[in-house]
Every structure is written in structure tokens, then in C-alpha cells.
Amino acid sequence: MKSRKAFERKEILVKKGAVVRQLTLTSPVQILLFTLFLAFLFWTVQTSALYFFGNDLVTQRDKRIAELSLQNEVLTQELAAYRARARGAEALAQSIQETHKEILNKVDELVSEELKNAEDGFERVSKSMKQSGLSFDKLFQKAHQNQGVGGPFIPDNGAELMDEVLADRIGTVYQKLSKLETFSYLKEQLPLGEPLKNIRVTAAFGRRQDPFTGKMARHEGIDLGAPEGTPVYVTSAGRVTRAFTNGAYGKFVEVEHEMGIMTRYAHLSQILVKKGDLLQIGDSVGLVGNTGRSTGDHLHYEILINKTPVNPYRFIQTKREGKNV
Ligand SMILES: [Zn+2]
DSSP states (O other): OOOOOTTOOEEEEEEETTEEEEEEEOHHHHHHHHHHHHHHHHHHHHHHHIIIIIHHHHHHHHHHHHHHHHHHHHHHHHHHHHHHHHHHHHHHHHHHHHHHHHHHHHHHHHHHHHHHHHHHHTHHHHHHHHHTTOOHHHHHHHHHHHHTOOOOOOOTTHHHHSOHHHHHHHHHHHHHHHHHHHHHHHHHHSOOSOSSSSOOEEEOSEEEEOTTTOSEEEEOSEEEEOOTTOEEEOSSSEEEEEEEEEGGGEEEEEEEOGGGEEEEEEEEEEEOOOTTOEEOTTOEEEEEBOOSSOSSSEEEEEEEETTEEEOHHHHHHHHHHOSOO
């Protein structure tokens, strides 16, 4: 028996009225028709699927686009807000630094003025030291060391946080302040006080005619005229190193102060202290007299720095005239 093929040649009889016609469907024709049918079927299914589900996809896509653009808009707005805040913070930081600088300028101005006053105030001391061959700057350095001044406290990360210019300025102002402190220390320690309540110079410091021999001689202190028994005051805090009758000086007191400075009080009628006594400025060391090599009642007063006599009158004047001393 002959096996049936899928697209076996087929004969079809078509009756139209009384006429019968025969149609022959060969295998290729059948394959073509079947292929056309499959193509039509596939197109129909696809179109229906697109019709039923396609809109949904489009809607989803449009929705996603809308969401994304909304997100984009929100992000753009947030970014703008952040930028505005950043600009605000920057402006604030700037204005804080400006304020710091303004305050610092004001402080610098005040400190500089004070420093100028202090320097001016010590000008007489400085000059008298120079006349005796001493350096005021060296004394100043010594005073500075005596104070044991530390540096300004700036935490490790502080300098990094700070504007470099600002940090520099703070350093400069601090140095000035530190100098001012040293001047204030000098003001405390130098013998700037008055040894008598009323100052009347009867013989100046330096070369003069000796009242006994008539020859030119050095006068290593000043003579201050006052009646016998007038109290004599120590001119700065210190310790009594000598208190006795000493030939030419008569009844005599020597006081040691800070930084290698000494004061001497001579020709006293009476000594009121003893060796080793600690004195505060204004304490009485004795009374005016005419003992030793003296031609009348008066106080012979000396100031020595590193054993070199300096003009004591300049120190008295400094206290009297100094704006800041
Ligand atoms: Zn004298």
C-alpha cells in the first residue's frame, strides 16, 4: 500500500450549475497555500497580542519615564539647595574670618600702642644704661627669660583649620603681648621708686669736682638733700646684702634685687634693717644723716647693674614721667 504523503496531489471537483470542473492541487501549490496560512495565522496572533498587551507596555514605559524625570527634577533641586547651602556656609566662614581679622587688628592696634608707650617709658633707663656701657636689650632678654613665658596655645589641628594669614597675625600679636608682659615685669623689678618723699638733687651722677680734694672724680650715685632723720625707702623689692658702717659711706645699706641689680643708701644717721632682711618697695632702710665722708645731711643713692653704676636720677624720672611705667 502506498503511504499517504502530507501534500499528496489532490483532484478537486467543482460543480457550478451543470458544469463540473476539475481543479488539480499539486504538492508545491499545497505547500505554498499552507505557508501562506501559517504566515497569516502568525500575523493575526502577533497583532492581537500587541493589541491586548502593547498599550500596557507603552503605558509602563511612559510612567517610568515620568518617574525618572520627576526624580531628576527632585535631584536637580536638591543639588541646587546643597550648592546654595555650601555657598552660604562659605560666606559664613568668610565673614567669621573677617570678624576675627577685625578683632585682631583692633587688639594689635591697642597692644602696639601700649608697647610704644612702654618702650618710650623706658627710654631714660635705656639711655642711662648705654651711658654706663650697658645694654638695655640684654637686660630685657634676661627679664624675658626670668618670666619663663610659654607660647600661645594652639591645638595640633588648630593651625590647619586656621587661615594662614590669621595664624601669622595671632603669632605677631602674641609676641607683642609677651614683650608687654616683660615690660610690666621690668616695671615691678627695676628700682624705679623714690628713696625719699621729696627729691632734691644736690650732686648729679658722673664726673664732678670732689668736695674734699677739689680734684675731678667720678660720682657713682646722686646726692639728695634732706634734713637728718628723714626716712629713706628701698626703691624695689629685694634682700639686704650689707648693712653696716663702712668708712667713706658711713652708715650704709646695700640691697640686692632681681637681674643682678643693686641699690645703695649711704651717709645714714640710723640703719633700720639687717643683712638678709627681705624688703618690699617702700620699706624704710634707715634715716638721712651725715655719717662717713659727707659734708652735710644728705642721702647718697646708687643703682648698680651687674656691678656697674648707672644714673639713678633717670630711674626716678622714669617712674615720674613714664606714661606706662
Ligand atoms: Zn654722693
